[in-house]
Amino acid sequence: MTRHIVLLGPPGAGKGTQAKNLSKKLGLVHISSGDIFRENLRDKTELSQVAESYINKGELVPDDITIAMIGERLSRCDCDAGALLDGFPRTPPQAEALELMLADLNKGPIDIVPYIEVPEETIIERLTGRWTCRAHGHIFHQRYNPPQITGICDFDGSELYQRKDDLVETVTNRIRVYQQQTQPLIDYYRQRGLLVDVNGAQDIEAVFSDLLAALGED
Numbered sequence: 001m002t003r004h005i006v007l008l009g010p011p012g013a014g015k016g017t018q019a020k021n022l023s024k025k026l027g028l029v030h031i032s033s034g035d036i037f038r039e040n041l042r043d044k045t046e047l048s049q050v051a052e053s054y055i056n057k058g059e060l061v062p063d064d065i066t067i068a069m070i071g072e073r074l075s076r077c078d079c080d081a082g083a084l085l086d087g088f089p090r091t092p093p094q095a096e097a098l099e100l101m102l103a104d105l106n107k108g109p110i111d112i113v114p115y116i117e118v119p120e121e122t123i124i125e126r127l128t129g130r131w132t133c134r135a136h137g138h139i140f141h142q143r144y145n146p147p148q149i150t151g152i153c154d155f156d157g158s159e160l161y162q163r164k165d166d167l168v169e170t171v172t173n174r175i176r177v178y179q180q181q182t183q184p185l186i187d188y189y190r191q192r193g194l195l196v197d198v199n200g201a202q203d204i205e206a207v208f209s210d211l212l213a214a215l216g217e218d
Contacts, residue, residue, distance in 0.1 A: 002108035003028060003082035005215070006089065006098075006194075008186065009116030010178045011171070012123035013200045014207065018116065019086040021208050026217070029079050033087035036069050047072075067097045075105055082108070090181055092188040113189040114214050116200035116207065120175055127171045131160040 005028070009015035016032070023030035040048035047069050051061045070088050073079070089095040102109060118126075129142040131151075135158035140147045147154050164170055189195040196214040200207055 002080070004085070004102060004108060004110045005082075006085045006095075006110055006113045006189070007116070008113060008182065008189075008195075009200060010118060010123055010182075011174050012126040013116040013118045014204060015086060015116055017204060018208060018211060019084055022211060022215075023084050025212070026084070026215070028082050028084045031070065031073055031079075031083050031085050031088070033066065033070065033085075033090075036073050036088075037066075040069055063091075063094060063097065067094065067101065070098070071101045071105075074101065074107060079107065082111075089185060092184050095185060095188055110189075110194060112196060112215060113194045114196050114198050114211055115186060115189075116198050116211075118200040122201050123175060124168065124171055127166055127174075128162075128168050130162070130166045132163055132166075134159045134161055 007015055007019050019030050047065055051065050054061050066088070074083060089098050099109065131140045131142065133153035133156065135153065135156050138153050138155050140160060147160060151160050153160055186195060198207060198210045198214055
């Protein structure tokens, strides 16, 4: 029996960590749209060359290119048992395209869509507290994983800095963009009875436990 899961959650929800844990626990391939894109760019596929032509002009990559990349990944034999999708779809049209794609591949429908909900203030605290080692990219957090000496990496003594992605104004904008882009998708799956809300403000283990319960794996 195939099983397809779409995992949704805002930036800072810990979606990537939970997707990896679920993939291992359930024996499903973890398909991250970011990973797929990087793989195509690395391998210089025909699709990546088309995508780069848009990127180089500062334009958004059309849906059909992204959908084709995801479709190629889903067509591989390691996805015969299903897949856990992370970062795709992002919009209702992409969700509809995914359903058609799975039908064409005889892979079965989307079974469930867990949505990791996290309050905006919690997301801001999580993301703006991150500091990165300038030398080797070690990650610290001023509350959850502080360095022994403020501003200094524990591992190599290099300077810690905040990436632009972790600044308050950037994080706030990312949340706004996510809400604007993803709310229609959340509504789309909720109307189809596929969406399951999960409290993402808990610690990692508790969120994972709730996700397993939502998936009938507790």
